[in-house]
Amino acid sequence: MPDVITRFAPSPTGYLHIGGARTALFNWLYARRTGGKFILRIEDTDLVRSTPEAVQAILDSLTWLGIAWDEGPYFQTDRLELYRKEADRLLAEGKAYRCVCTKEELDARREAMTARGEKPRYDGRCRDLPPEAAEGKPFVVRIRTPLQGQTIVPDLLRGDVVFENSGLDDLVLVRSDGTPTYNFVVVVDDASMGITHVLRGDDHLNNTPKQILLYEALGYSLPRFGHFPLIHGMEGGKLSKRQDDVSVTAYRDKGYLPEAMTNYLVRLGWGHGDQEIFSVAEMQAHFSLEHVGKSPSKFNLERLQHLNAHYIKAADPFRIAGLLVPFLAKRGIAAEPSPWLVSVVRTLQERVRTLEEMAGMAEFYFRETLPDPKAAAKFLTPEIAPALEEIAGELSTLDLFSSSEMEEALQRVVERRGGNVRIHQPIRVALTGRTASPGLFEVMELLGRDEVVRRIEAAARRIRS
RNA sequence: GUCCCCAUCGUCUAGUCCGGCCAAGGACACCGCCCUUUCACGGCGGCGACGGGGGUUCAAAUCCCCCUGGGGACGCCA
Secondary structure (H helix, E strand, O other): OOEEEEEEEOOOOOEEEEHHHHHHHHHHHHHHHHEEEEEEEEEOOOOOOOHHHHHHHHHHHHHOOOOOOHHHHHHHEHHHHHHHHHHHHHOOOOOOEEEEEOOHHHHHHOOOOOOOOOOOOOOOOOOOOOHHHHOOOOOEEEEOOOOOEEEEEOOOOOEEEEEHHHHHHOOEOOOOOOEEEEEHHHHHHHHOOOOOOOEEOOOOOHHHHHHHHHHHOOOOOOOOHHHHHEEOOOOOOOOOOOOOOOOOHHHHHHHOOOOHHHHHHHHEEEOOOOOOOOOOHHHHHHHOOEEEEEOOOEOOHHHHHHHHHHHHHHHHHHHHHHHHHHHHHOOOOOOOOOOOHHHHHHHHHHHHOHHHHHHHHHHHHHHHOOHHHHHHHHHHHHHHHHHHHEEEEEEHHEEEEEOHHHHHHHHHHHHHOOOOOOOHHHHHHHOOOOOOOOOOOHHHHHHHHHHHHHHHHHHHHHOOO
16 A cells, blocks of 8 residues: 555546646646555536536546546546445434425525625534434435534645634535535545545635544544645636636647646646756656645746747657647648658747647748738838849759758849848748748748749749739 | 635745845846847846734744735535
């Protein structure tokens, strides 16, 4: 049995979002770092909102990120028998009770409490109902929370957090349809799976004292708890779909590399001295809970972009070429990984931040695009047309289409025309349609002599007409 | 409203646990300069923070209290 067993327990109600991904990453890294085990468990007890598509999306995202679970995925819907048994035990021992309050009644009471300025909570009116009173009526099972005393959450990151039991609710353990609720199953599962470290988002800190009470009621021993600060959106507050891209897949589809994503996420809330770039192996070697910060961090796209640019530069161009194909396809360009594509990638690698940008910048390699009007107005002027024609002529006579040959050909034309003709930018615009591009001679080489001559002649013709 | 958490450059953070090495370091972004056929890459430099107030101490970014600010939770969601 390993000393450390962590888990990631998402609910399959949507895509894996950034915050969840980081929680998974931290749990995984902590397990790896300590030689422990990392379990994936799908919390699908909300039958209404859970979907198989969401399960698949979560699995895909984790796999894409390279976060590999050692066990699972377990599904809570496969374990209902266990929860039922534990609920019955609590009932039999008097540690839980049946409550026949209806949802409507509860809502009304909650509203009244809020209006009175109290913390809305269950008032406990079914606590001492004789069991027969629930006969024939729909009921939920609630835990009997102590009215007095305190519950202390020993948090790995924050130290002891003290809660007054009087402020805690009699949580619903089993719904009226017989299905168990989150706070109940999470305890039963974490205990039965032998989870040693429950590491999760800060939003669960308030649940933890209630869960501790449940651990005690069930006679389980406590795991260690640690709560990570949340990731905020770019405008502050929770990540919102409106302002931020929240799903991992959204970033994959925009052309971010998984290693950029994990590197970005691991540095959100965690640091190792001044180091910014982490390979997975380095993360696994250095990750520790002591260096996880306590304050929330804001999601910052520019940083992610910078890291992605870094990893694109560092990546094998063969791999990038393969990844680029679908991004080209999105622009209607049918390309296949080829030595030529790899060369194209090489010219673009240090100029882009995402694969999407790379595809956009690569477009001119595949088809002639009309020059940007401003660029044309500045560089494709009537005065330059004769020089362009002359250059096209010179280039078309070349046998070897190499950088040095092209450069000499251009030089000959420039000298013939008095030595001070600025020719590079006009050619660039003629070939790529833009004023910014990879090196001119690299572009010419990849385009090939005939295409280069054709585009330069076409540009000259457009000027004259 | 009640409860809980948090607080170093615009942002991510190092430093905080074990006060002095911090006239606060790195990175992103931004601004200059250099390199250069353009753009980028790269190099060099600049801008820029301990939220406020009280303590404790010879000494506080570091410890304590209050305030302020930010966030989270209050479901038959997870």
